[in-house]
Amino acid sequence: MDNMNSVSIAIAWCLAWGNERQPQFDISVLQQMREALNHENNEREVPKKVSSLVDAVRELEKLDKPENFPKTLDSLRELTEKHCILWKSKIGLVYGGATKIKQYVFEESKLPDIRGASGLLDRINLIDLPAFFNVIPKSDRHNYTIQCGQTKKWLNASFPNEPNLTDALIPELIIYSTGGNILAFCPAAFVDDLANAIEKRYTEETLTANSCAVGETFRVIETRLGLLQDNIAETFWLEKYQKEYQNTIIEAYFGKIDDLSKIENTFKKHKSFNELTTKLVIRFNQRRSGNESENRPTRRYPAMFETHPYLRRDETGKRSAIAHINELTGQPYLSETLIRKRRVGDRAKTGISETPEWYKYYQDTGLKWEAGIIDSWLDKFEDFLVQNSEQYQAYYGNNHNQKKEIKIPQSLTQLSRVSNGYVAYIYADGNNMSGFIQNIRTPEEYQQFSQDIENATKYAVYQALAYNLQPRKIKGISEPQSKIKDGDLVHPFEIITIGGDDILLIVPADKALQIAKMIGEQFENILLDEVPISGVEIKGEYKVQEKLLHPNKFHRFSKTIPEHYQCQLSMSTGVLITAYNTPIYYAEELVTQLLKSAKKYAKILKYTDFLTNKQISYYGGTVDFFTMKSVTMISSSIGELRKQTLTFDKLKLYAAPYTLPELDKFLISLQALQKAEFPKSQLYQIRSFLERGRRTASLNYYYFRNRLNKGQDTLKANFEDTWCTAKTNKGNIAPWMWNLEEEIYETIWREMVDLFHLIKFSDIKSQQASQQEINP
Template structure:
């Protein structure tokens, strides 16, 4: 039995042995002996042996064991059929996370908000269950607010928690207590973050065969489904894409996944303010902190300020909620004790858990993302490569964490620009519906996705970034940081399959591409390939517009990542940048869904280079449809952009941008050709060819022809090309043409200069 299987077996046996009352039906030492014996593979106490045998029988049922008649369950598993003790299942977590994290305008406060949520997700709530060990701080809190709950919880009850949400078993009598404790912990620690938790109880057989009626024999089964599968409600509930066999569709639905689906529906109802269970406090009235119009507000201009932070520059006024974010943000970045004096000052109005914050970080229970990144470097032997330009003897101690967007932008070429990267998994819901059948599957899936996401981010950062020494910082709040080595990135969050980070602008697209590729590579490792390898190929020529390099259509991963990337100035408001990056992510995911029809399961990336905040007044979709779509001559449409891209296409775009640098294509002509795009297809083609033939070096002409014209712009009906255009689609009377030229021009300033001088430069040097 795997560790995951053993853990779930112990959890179910614990719930059955506890019973449905608040006091266990057996003495607590007996339950603890059972837990220890099952952990060590020894014989369990005789009093609970029959219950453990029932759980083991349930766990031994093969996944393909599905009777034609519901009464077949009674015949094959009479003990499980007659087991009436119900088992609790609770699901919950934070909601409207972006609203809480990005309500503040400054990076230290955003960083602190994310760190507070991470602390609750990864430390506090697991400590309810004693994971990894009992916490005196959490024990005191639970005993004060929810007496007897701690004794009913053990670490094996946790199914998953690392993705930002929690799914856990618990004894039936404590379902409401555990759900209330989860919500209360978020509210008490953050004051303003929204959270939601729900729970229900289920029969033992339901953990394997999905929702059953109180009288199991009354449950609609296969025969009923075959008779009613055309009913719209039944069809909406059971139908799945790519599954035509009715029996298979029914079996896919009737599993543990159906229980999780019920909890998800309850979660949405409660989150929306509905009362879904009797006896629980309502969420209809979330916390509100009103302020009188003539009272002082905090920096976010949302709540009444309590007092100024006298030891911080400018003595900003904080509300309690904002002050918590700032102090946790400072602590997570390892700022000096002197910088945190504003919080511990005897005259300070703040009375929150500074001692507990220190204890958590010093104990190593909660590490910052940079500390985890440094651990990754050591574990993967990338330490020396990453620190290759740092001359100090202990670079991992010398290199500090970046404290502001200005410091990250200082590492970009050109300086002053950053890249926001927001990545999210594709095909997750469909995979869960088809492949996740048991609690063990949920647990394994959660671990695999979190590990793949986290490692892909660290691998991309290690591959494309290196420590940067700050220079030419002139602001009063960071001038003293000149000559300091920093890690030039900021990880806002890594949660499940979500990634949000800020990096230097010139490396943003390369990092986004590597994250997508590494995510799939991590899931296709030999030990995981059987679970995540796709069972069908695709035709690369029908999917990828970049044809310079061959790419295989086989060995696909069922899961992938879509990413939105915004390259913008360092002074762009973070809340505004986050909204645009979210729009880009949605555009990339839409493209991924379209390409899935062609059999492509891989990642996609959409990006935008925004030189000024006033560039987009509404949203990216309207900006593109109204400003970058033109009517050409005759029955033609001109699309002046080509995003989103597949990962393969993005690699080709970056290579093509490098070629423009290498051939020393005059920048004035780059912009001139871009202006000609709006004047029509033929005008742009003529001018591009004119400028290309004016390149003095024939080798550069050939290089541009090979890497741009033939790679991107080959005609579909003959051997010519349409450079700088590509044929997007042909409809009845209309042909649409698109071009990557605009994106190439946008990327040109952020493209690395060639390592060897161009021929033109060498000729100039030689003439001197």
């Protein structure tokens, strides 16, 4: 007998368990079945008691083949009668995770608390919830056996019915547990308990983070054929869809059909496992909004901690403080929620650290909570470097011997001391994810897709950091309680979160755009399997089938780029470059605005091929960035600022957002401007003339450019000839470019001037890990 994949083993387990809480066979029989199906050499036999159920799962797998899909209602009825086990047996499906994540993570402005909040959510999603299913993470760095055992003990104590949840759950039931969410099968009778356990775990560990979980039972055959009616004759099937596909209600559910040849494929895409997950997502949104769930406690009333007007509040001002920590920088007042964040943030620095004295004191007074093992993002990044020698050398270089001495910045102030007092927030999110998921038909494809996206996102970040950053020396530290002193080497970045297709980083301002560009490029390259990563295999097919024949139609520069295949999925990114003292909650709000702007730009990049009358879409990544040199620079939103102060009649004094190829050319232009050694006064004078009109700005630009002592040819080739060629003749209109779509002149000059003294360049192919000493 051939080995089963994990999803089929999960379905076989639920079939063998049955629809009731008590298993229909002894648990030892189920374990023997699981071991036999998992065994690599097929040397173990499936127990005869459950062999018929395993055969039924084999028949279920055959429905994945297009030719076996029932095309008529009669063939569907015959299928349910032939495989009555698949029709009568139920299986549970649970979906849940954290909600309002940024509200919890950015509740406090200090970097250790933000790091701790993110680390605690990651621990719950990646360690605790899989431990429900008897998963013990494999790690060369940590041993999770005791911690996962404690989690299972908590689960069984919280839901003490017999048999226990941990008896009913096995690792194969998990479809995915990444990106802050979990999707998993379970025996039908345990759906509500498992959903309740997910919500309870988040609440008990974080106290204040929001979470939501929902579950539903489905017929086993529905995991392949979508939702079916109890009376199979009443099921809306392909025959009826072919007659009523133009009905407005039908169109709202299945989508509009323009090509009649696509009717059958459209129906098959919807009548699949995807229809089950869609139902769960709808129920998830309803429960998150406060609606009642049958047989489950309400989550309408989130956790609240009362305060008193005469009691000291914590750093957030929302809860009563229970601790005054004199040993920490700033001598903060902390509530229990913040104590947990601070403890996890402290442990995230090294994975396992000695319990600090201040925490021991509060443990002695009754605070019994412990953080457990926290596998920090820096640990994971270093594991990646160890496995990939080229990236290891690019990042550490000559600092290899000092590796153990490299420290982690404890505040944005310290992080800014390696980049002239400026930091950059990078917030990236995937494009076209929901559209791609709509074409996923089976649980196996969901599992594969989730793993591929996790790998592409994670390793794109790691590569961008490795190639663009190196440990740096810090200078200008004046905090007496800080463990970091002048001259110490530090890792010059902070990974707030990498979850699913979401990325949030804080990096030095001088490398922000290079990092953002490489993340977007590598995300696509990894999914297209063009970048080999040690130990990683991309299993899905993400290439757009037709080659992009006219790529320059999507980009505003005049340099020709070759025809190429696109990736169906990409990253849009917002980058905010700002002073270190910008309130972090404010910076997060602004970088979110930039991300939305970049995603909006990606959606409108289309053109119509007049030869085929076919609309061609741009699938690549986009980046929007903004440089904010003072906190009071923006009173409302970045969009309003650009509209009111940077847009005039037929003139737009900025060009963002950019496609990734445009950002590459922008950086080349900026580097050429730096090499030309434009006098600072002239740079800003040309910028000030932009709003006086197109001709005035052009006249001043050409006047000052012709007076340069060096770099004229480079600037002409990489700025004027790249961006500023006229559309109706062979001349240049520098520093402007004509936007045909908007019928407006726009310029990259203002953005280049804003970044002129902030962005630094180095050849990533030959960069050496020099110890940079940068004054604050």
